[in-house]
Each structure stands twice: as C-alpha cells, then as structure tokens.
Amino acid sequence: MTDTRFHAPERLDEAIGLLTADDEARPLAGGQTLVAMLNAELLRPRAIVSLHRIAALKGVERRAGGSLWIGAMTTHSALAASAELRGAHRLLAEAAARIGHEAIRNRGTIGGAVAHADPSADYPAALVALDAEIEIEGPRGKRSLPAHQFFRGFLTTALEPGELVTGVVLLPGPAKAATRFEKLARVEGDFATASVAVVLGLDAGRVTSARLTLGGCGSVPIQSIEAEQIIAGHTLSDAVLKKAGELLAAAADPIDDVRGTAAYRRAIIPGLVARAVRSALAKGAA
Ligand SMILES: Cc1cc2nc3c(=O)[nH]c(=O)nc-3n(C[C@H](O)[C@H](O)[C@H](O)COP(=O)(O)OP(=O)(O)OC[C@H]3O[C@@H](n4cnc5c(N)ncnc54)[C@H](O)[C@@H]3O)c2cc1C
Structure with missing residues (x-):
C-alpha cells in the first residue's frame, strides 16, 4: 500500500510548485471522478493537492x-x-x-x-x-x-x-442568441450517448450565424463548418436540417461502448441535430 500525502495550499503558486515537484501528485477539485478512480485503485498518487482553499480559482x-x-x-x-x-x-x-x-x-x-x-x-x-x-x-x-x-x-x-x-x-456571443444543449442518455443522470450543443445568432428572426458541436461522438467534440454554413442564412426547412445533421454524422468518429454502438450514434445524430436547432429557435433569443 502506498502512503499518499495530502496538501491543501492557499496559493495557486504553491499548488503548482507541489505538482511540479512530484510528477505523481494529483490535483483534487470536486473529487467526483478522482475519488472514484482512487476507490477503484486505478490511481495511486504519491500526493493529492486539494484546490479547495485557493481563492484565485473561485x-x-x-x-x-x-x-x-x-x-x-x-x-x-x-x-x-x-x-x-x-x-x-x-x-x-x-x-x-x-x-x-x-x-x-x-x-x-x-x-x-x-x-x-x-x-x-x-x-x-x-x-x-x-x-x-x-x-x-x-x-x-x-x-x-x-x-x-x-x-x-x-x-x-x-x-x-x-x-x-x-x-x-x-467571449461575447452574438447580440441575440438562441441556444440548446440536447443530450441523449440511457437514463437521466448518465453520461451522454450523444449530445449536440447549438448557438444560433439571430437578427430580426433570421439565423445569421450557427455553431453546432457534437459530444460523445468522437474522442473530442466534433464540428462541421459545412453544417454550420447551411444553417446560417438559410430558411430552416426539414431538408436543410436533415442535410446539416448528415454532415455532422459524416464528421463524427464514434466508437462502440456501453452507451451505444458507433452505428447507432451515427444514426441518431441527424434527429438530435434537428431537434436541437428547432428547440433553440422555439425558445428564441435569451
Ligand atoms: C455518477 C457520475 C455521473 C456523472 N455524470 C456526468 C454527466 O452526465 N456529464 C458529465 O459531463 N460529467 C458527469 N460526471 C463527471 C462529473 O462532471 C465530474 O464532476 C467531473 O468529471 C470531474 O470534476 P471534479 O471537480 O469532480 O474533478 P476531480 O474528480 O477532483 O478531478 C478530475 C480530474 O481532473 C484533475 N483536475 C481537477 N481539477 C483540475 C484543475 N483545475 N486543473 C487540472 N487538473 C484538474 C484531477 O487531478 C483528476 O485527474 C459524472 C460523475 C459521476 C461520479
């Protein structure tokens, strides 16, 4: 069994010093992932550096x-x-x-x-x-x-x-923006099988800019400039939304895991994208 030292510095430079001095030290924030990993013995850090007392991070x-x-x-x-x-x-x-x-x-x-x-x-x-x-x-x-x-x-x-x-x-977003974070999970409280984050810039009811990003559909968030270009400045018919969803599905790089297969994720992306954009528009500018 490894002894783990616990530090709770008040200054950011102290925390950085402790982490730099020991490459087996780990910062502790909310502990919701780190403590689970410690419990499962996936990690055995020599030191834990709690960030809780550092005012500069709050x-x-x-x-x-x-x-x-x-x-x-x-x-x-x-x-x-x-x-x-x-x-x-x-x-x-x-x-x-x-x-x-x-x-x-x-x-x-x-x-x-x-x-x-x-x-x-x-x-x-x-x-x-x-x-x-x-x-x-x-x-x-x-x-x-x-x-x-x-x-x-x-x-x-x-x-x-x-x-x-x-x-x-x-950074400041569009002056008028509609947003939607659409998440499909197996049960409430689970990580996403797939998610779509949408920011639409609006001007006199028209969509002037669009940012659409997929979560859970690749090792990093997935974007498609082509999908964003066909949403911005166009009338958002079913066909336009379907095309945007298909472009994002093509850009995705999903895997098979406990939350769904890669094929399933690709299949649901167009529907999720259309639902997310429609929900953002229905809600309107915040
Ligand atoms: C049952 C369960 C369900 C969850 N469901 C979801 C979900 O639906 N969606 C979702 O997004 N997340 C989910 N999470 C994860 C949750 O969001 C965690 O809060 C998050 O992953 C880790 O944040 P934390 O503050 O607890 O970090 P910790 O557990 O303290 O740290 C996590 C990792 O980041 C490092 N770290 C912490 N802070 C810093 C920092 N400031 N700089 C550098 N490294 C740092 C730690 O050393 C560790 O490696 C879930 C977790 C659990 C246990």
Missing part, C-alpha cells in the same frame, strides 16, 4: 468587453443556476444542468471536468460551440487555448506536467 466575473471569466472551482450547480450566464452563454448553464445528479453537480467543478476531458462529458461540446478559452497556469507561467485546441483526445488535453486549469473565459 468566482464568476464579468470582464471588460463583455467576456465572462469562470473560475475552475465553480461547481456545476452554481453554473446551472448562474444569472451571469445570459444570451449565448446560457448554453453552458443548460449543459451544467444535465450533468449527472444533484449530488455530483453540487461537488463537481468545471475545472475538474475540463481537465478530465471525458469525450462523453457535457462541457466540452458546449465550450467548443461557445468558442471558449481555457485558462491554464503552470511552472512556466500563464497561457490560454481555445477549447477546440485544448481537448486533444480520449481523456487527453493540452495540459503539460504541473499545469492547472485556472478558469474558462466565455
């Missing part, structure tokens, strides 16, 4: 120019209920509300979920659809990456040793 702040900064330690419940998530940013609240069960949402954090990078998780597709930036800090200083560059593969991100996700920045 809070939701509006910044100059209309961006919104969300600290890495913000829980899913706080985001689901946040009045700061308005317009296009509502998409993130919708995704947060669909994560697991209340107990998981009350403890799990956006930083932990983003760093874990489960392809079936709900935030990655929403963050890519929102063109969010992931803020990172480590032994070599601060950097940030667009979400679509941060997620690199199955449980794999651009994080280097000793680096932490410190926050997520949502």
Whole structure:
C-alpha cells in the first residue's frame, strides 16, 4: 500500500510548485471522478493537492468587453443556476444542468471536468460551440487555448506536467442568441450517448450565424463548418436540417461502448441535430 500525502495550499503558486515537484501528485477539485478512480485503485498518487482553499480559482466575473471569466472551482450547480450566464452563454448553464445528479453537480467543478476531458462529458461540446478559452497556469507561467485546441483526445488535453486549469473565459456571443444543449442518455443522470450543443445568432428572426458541436461522438467534440454554413442564412426547412445533421454524422468518429454502438450514434445524430436547432429557435433569443 502506498502512503499518499495530502496538501491543501492557499496559493495557486504553491499548488503548482507541489505538482511540479512530484510528477505523481494529483490535483483534487470536486473529487467526483478522482475519488472514484482512487476507490477503484486505478490511481495511486504519491500526493493529492486539494484546490479547495485557493481563492484565485473561485468566482464568476464579468470582464471588460463583455467576456465572462469562470473560475475552475465553480461547481456545476452554481453554473446551472448562474444569472451571469445570459444570451449565448446560457448554453453552458443548460449543459451544467444535465450533468449527472444533484449530488455530483453540487461537488463537481468545471475545472475538474475540463481537465478530465471525458469525450462523453457535457462541457466540452458546449465550450467548443461557445468558442471558449481555457485558462491554464503552470511552472512556466500563464497561457490560454481555445477549447477546440485544448481537448486533444480520449481523456487527453493540452495540459503539460504541473499545469492547472485556472478558469474558462466565455467571449461575447452574438447580440441575440438562441441556444440548446440536447443530450441523449440511457437514463437521466448518465453520461451522454450523444449530445449536440447549438448557438444560433439571430437578427430580426433570421439565423445569421450557427455553431453546432457534437459530444460523445468522437474522442473530442466534433464540428462541421459545412453544417454550420447551411444553417446560417438559410430558411430552416426539414431538408436543410436533415442535410446539416448528415454532415455532422459524416464528421463524427464514434466508437462502440456501453452507451451505444458507433452505428447507432451515427444514426441518431441527424434527429438530435434537428431537434436541437428547432428547440433553440422555439425558445428564441435569451
Ligand atoms: C455518477 C457520475 C455521473 C456523472 N455524470 C456526468 C454527466 O452526465 N456529464 C458529465 O459531463 N460529467 C458527469 N460526471 C463527471 C462529473 O462532471 C465530474 O464532476 C467531473 O468529471 C470531474 O470534476 P471534479 O471537480 O469532480 O474533478 P476531480 O474528480 O477532483 O478531478 C478530475 C480530474 O481532473 C484533475 N483536475 C481537477 N481539477 C483540475 C484543475 N483545475 N486543473 C487540472 N487538473 C484538474 C484531477 O487531478 C483528476 O485527474 C459524472 C460523475 C459521476 C461520479
């Protein structure tokens, strides 16, 4: 049996120092994934570095120019209920509300979920659809990456040793936006078999821009510029929605797993996409 040291620093630089000094140290956020992995003995870290006392990782702040900064330690419940998530940013609240069960949402954090990078998780597709930036800090200083560059593969991100996700920045979206996070799961509270994150820019009732991203249908969130181009600026007939869904299904790279086969996922994508776009339009601009 391995002895595991527990650290609970108050400063971000201390946490980064502890993680950099020991390549078998692990940060602890909400523990909803990490503790399950420890219990299953999938991991035996030499040290655990709790992020709970670090004030620099907490809070939701509006910044100059209309961006919104969300600290890495913000829980899913706080985001689901946040009045700061308005317009296009509502998409993130919708995704947060669909994560697991209340107990998981009350403890799990956006930083932990983003760093874990489960392809079936709900935030990655929403963050890519929102063109969010992931803020990172480590032994070599601060950097940030667009979400679509941060997620690199199955449980794999651009994080280097000793680096932490410190926050997520949502850039201002379209002035009027309609959103929908559509998730198909085997039962309520499960990870997605497939999900679709939609942000539509609206002007006088017309769709002027569209971001559509699939979750659970590849090792990273899936996008199709062609699908977005045929939604934006066109009358959204059944045929147009079907074509957009087919383009996304063709771009997807799903696998067979306990939540569904690759063939099943490809088959349901067009219907999910059409439902997501119609639901966003029915709801209208937030
Ligand atoms: C039963 C169950 C159902 C779930 N259902 C869903 C679901 O439907 N949808 C969904 O999206 N998720 C779901 N989850 C996962 C949940 O969202 C977790 O909250 C999330 O994956 C991890 O967040 P956490 O804060 O608990 O991180 P932790 O468990 O503390 O950490 C997760 C990993 O990230 C690392 N880490 C934590 N914080 C940081 C940071 N700031 N920087 C760098 N690395 C960090 C840890 O070392 C660890 O490797 C579910 C989990 C459970 C247990």
